[in-house]
Amino acid sequence: MSMDITFLGTGSAYPSPHRGASALVLRTEGESWLFDCGEGTQTQFMRSSLKASKITKVFISHLHGDHLFGLPGLLCTVSLNSNPQPDQPVPCVDVYGPRGLRHFVRVALELSGSQLLFPYAVHELEPSDEQCPVEGRLSPALTSSSDALHPQERPGRTVRLDPHTDCYDLIDDKRFVVKAFKLYHRVPSFGFSVEERERPGRLNTDMLKELGLKPGPLYGRLKNGESVTLDSGRVLTASEVLEPALKGRKVCVFGDCSGALGEGFRRVCQGADVLVHEATLEDGQHEKAVDHGHSTPSMAAAVALACGAHTLVLHHFSQRYKPEALRRDGEDDVTELKRQAELVLQGSSTEVILAEDFLTLPVALKKSLMH
Template sequence: MDITFLGTASAHPSPTRGVSGTVVKSDGEAWLVDCGEGTQIQLMKSSVKPGRITKIFITHLHGDHSFGLPGLLCTLNTAFLDPDREGSIMEIYGPQGLRKYVRVSLELSRSEMSYSYVVHELQVPDTDHPHDWESWKPSHEAEGSLHPNEKAGRNITMNADGIYNLHEDDRHIIQAAPLTHRVPCFGYVFLEKPQPGRLDAEMLRSRGIPPGPLYARIKAGQEIEAPDGSVITPQDVVGPTRPGRKIVILGDTKESSRIIPIAMNADVLVHEATVADELHDICIERGHSTPAMAGQFAAQIQCKHLVISHFSQRYSPLSRQCKEGDETVQKLLDQTRATFPGGKVTAAEDLMTISVPARK
């Protein structure tokens, strides 16, 4: 598994940094978390193959996390012409209102695609629907007929534990939980299921079995027969099952306690650190986190690797040549490390890829 950061800025893109867009890659698939303005351009600059994207997860509907989605969906037309993608459906997950946003954007621009899409909406209680302007309370319901390329999506409700179960297959489980921001917002957890132990190929060769289909059978838990007629069991040549990896990516947040139960012991946590600690009060007022808050949350869930992102444009990227006196992301990085002592901390940069090693 690995994570590629397409954009790491808050609010709006700049010549040196794109806005939120993060790709998780696992087993040949790519899942995009957030799609701010210009994400499709960042995607073309990256090592991510657009045709690998099968699911898109939107944390919330602020523009720096969603304005790039209609354009990206149209750009992916070419990717879906690949015979390997024929008949497949792009699955999109996000808060109430996302279905309306996508449908209206595509309808009013008269956009048609070469593939189908579906929007699954995460339902939130009315109390979680704050509004920046009390006199303006827009409807979140998607009305009218489906777009020609749209399939009917699910309305997903949280379970008794306050968790949204989004997807499960043979290899992965994907869940979400609410965060506290100015609008309904979510964090997503990508969990790899326990992995088979390592195969002792040398032992198999010593028993007269060359590499081939029998290796796959015994690793899948089946007994096989050696040339001398003896039976070889999985326990003889396959090591103990290894725990799967866990990646946690949070949207904008000033308080994240509701995701803690499913975020514990993450291999990688991606957490915003929008402005420096001394701007704490205004940061909280706007629904965001400081570096200290990111470090404290990482320590609370006992994650292995904290990656901070979603930086205010007042902080220049580490890789950029700056004028003397300019503030850089190094300041945010130092403040984060102060509250996550002994933990690994990285400041994300556009087009950076982080590998998530298998657990032992």
């Protein structure tokens, strides 16, 4: 039940030797979920202690090259290094991202003659016109998927905005609820919220035995939260014999943006344990940042504040901001970006962290105080 986030690329616009292009991995229970996949992400995996072969899901925030161009190569290399067992089903890799992603992956794999040893599916989010200036919209002709599927491609869903929640429902299973929300950028961009379901606390079996109850169907009913009437006539409520529930953790990853749209992000990012937000340029370059559809540390901090996030992680820094360890006199100081965010968050309990390539951040388990 451990959960952590590893940053594989924290630079904006293009990969450089000191900051890879955008990519981060959320690891949980043996699975790795990749958020964005700029060029060189597969090599960043090799430089890290993570294994690209563990990837089961990929989320692409938007189609800019620094978030996308590493995806075909990553899929090919994972396949090359995979070793599927003939008698075991090979799980499908699910890829989520804006309309156009399906066509991009298909064309790249097909023209390069790439066959994969696993199936994949691309689930496309249908953007709204308000998410970018007119010139950033992709005409449907460019994203048409009338052509045949790639041999390893499985049909993907088209996910539309739920107007009631202002969100996109991506995943809803026993362990996680994943939703996307709208951002404003030069091209349609999305943020993702991953919410772990609350896990019911364990039964206090010692107490049950003291009450003379043996393991059986009654245990199951209590575990499900029901009350049971004992032979003595006593009504035993679940809360008496259940340990506190484990509260689900919440990790939110914003794509490039100069702001969120609508109410979606407020709804799904509330109380995030970790909120990852871009901070491409420092506060002093606010106008330039917004012109390019990007955020400053103050803007990111305001989002974290609005969501009551526990931790704000800044990343996607202009390549002018070298990692602190490599910075020379007179060069731009990335720690200044941290201070600018902290200024906005003064008085709140939100902590600010600057991401660097290969930083791993644990997301701790929390016991729920109420039950």
